[in-house]
Amino acid sequence: MTLFTPLQVGSTTLPNRILLAPLTRTRADAGHLPNALMADYYSQRATGGLLITECTMVAPGTSAFINEPGIYSDAQVAAWKQVTSGVHAKGGRIFLQIWHAGRAAHPDINGGVPTVSSSATPIEGEIHTPSGKVPHAVPHALTADEIPAIVAAFAQGAKNAIAAGFDGVEVHGANGYLIDQFLRDTPNQRTDGYGGSLENRTRLLFEVLTAVTAAIGADKVGLRLSPLNSYNSMQDSDPLAFIGFLAEKLNAFKLAYLHVMRADFFGVQKGDVLAVARAKYHGVLVGNMGYTAEEAEEAITAGQLDAVAFGTSFLANPDLPARIQLKAPLNTPDQSTFYTQGAKGYTDYPTLQG
Template sequence: MLFTPLKVGALTLPNRILLAPLTRARADAGHMPNDLMAEYYSQRATGGLLITECTMVAPGTSAFVNEPGIYSDAQIAAWKKVTDAVHAKGGRIYMQIWHAGRAAHPDMNDGAPTVSSSATAIEGDIDTPKGKVPNAVPRALTAEEIPTIVAAYAQGARNAIAAGFDGVEVHGANGYLIDQFLRDTPNQRTDVYGGSLENRARFLFEVLTAVIAAIGSERVGLRLSPLNSHNGMKDSDPLALTSFLCEKLNAFKLAYLHLMRADFFGVQKADVMTPAREKYKGVLIGNMGYTADEAEAAIAAGKLDAVAFGTAFLANPDLPARIQAKAALNTPDAATFYTPGAKGYTDYPTL
């Protein structure tokens, strides 16, 4: 089943082994993509679909210092080298578009203020160019400011298409801005963007509506993580949130829904894949810790349609070939996940 073609929006994927979005912090100063990134993605072009690392839709929203952006003409031109390299090898690639919200910090953004759904900070410290400092207390966005951010997502999507991407994945996961509206622990608003499920989902739905208007629903995917506690996230009822979103998302006719099934830290535990499959009628992609055998079985059983592999694809640029040959996998080197340069990035051996 992993090697059965799959129609995803405007694309037909040759296999169902996807590259999950993985922040690698290899961009140059000014959040510029570069030749090393082109090599990294093109090495993995045999995946059914590659999804890039989170990419900033606006300046002043950095959470990692060296993540890329898609808000300038220079960035568009630099990304074109990446998409050209992937397409030259017969691959397909989506850009994950993203706003960090409260996970950003003024020390990474020339003093730019941090914003979120509410004025609640992530607990603990963050690494910045000035060293480890406490996470910033964000300023709650006003209702009047939200359309400007929605427009930035739409423009980011247009820019991605101009850079040669086959589509975009809206990042609604892992405690970044959209997720900060969706889940009720960080979202303490009392206006139309807070409280009920409908209100908390309003910002996401406005972003999707704008992005779809910009580039067409057949080129738009969405990633969600109802359980993941990364960036201090929690929801009082993740199953209700999952069911509500999956039912409502059918109307958007997305290329796919990409669901993270677990919590990095094991704080919240539940089966979100079953209600997602019951409610969502489109292409459902699972992610987090799937082995090839488990992915094969889940697809065969109709539980999902494809699987996005993270660290396994990071360490095995030829992952589809290795799975098909039942070959041993390289071991990921966690020490080089976010370090600069080619080591642990483009130097993993192929078969």
């Protein structure tokens, strides 16, 4: 199967093209510290071509999930080493997804720290906080003078990731978090150099990529985008133009890969964004969202993609590559444990070997 042919991703050689998609699992300890349970989880999945971690905070006061990990403190760097060493001991490769939640964070989760975004437009609906569900906060619209500190936080997060033993990082530009809040024109209502045209809306992303690639090398940097996904009250008026513009401009960065989510969780926006990305982007292209092994194989064989990131199927099947190779049945994901704490529904899924 083409899925089991090697792939060069920047400075990292993947033995197969079955990637673990970044999945929020909320198992970190207080202080947003990774722990031994997380090390077990990632180590169990080390046979994937590349593991991409859950979204990881590049700055304090930016938590959206209460128990997600961070990469901004020395203690977090030290704690991540048990994860990376565990994965490497099993022969695996792992990138850290670096992330700023923007308006998806909330002051009630972050000790009163104000929520920030491209504009003062909140996410619709409610968010879970330690005191229960509350409406999303109206964010503070970042000033141009405040943006360099956020860019610097991404660069430092990337340096910290390498210090923690990661093989590289994935910049999170998807799913309605801070970078995406600048990229797409529904939340971005700015009239300065960071709003309006595609050139302006992509400015923050390109500043982050410039800083991160300078910090650790472009061959250790991937990027995730979600042109269609309406999660977190997101939309764009022209998602095909959006991905076409970005895919073409991203060639200059010589990234390890571009990771594109092909659909919308809620089916609001539609379009073949991967075909546009493939036509415009000259590097390694990773597809994601709802692929079966058979569909992934067909897409890679046809040259539509170079690799596929599997989410819930890899969550529920630590030995997913072996199951695909043997055409073995798959465990069913337990959605009730996706965002809980503890080992249940996290590290207790059975493998073929028991």
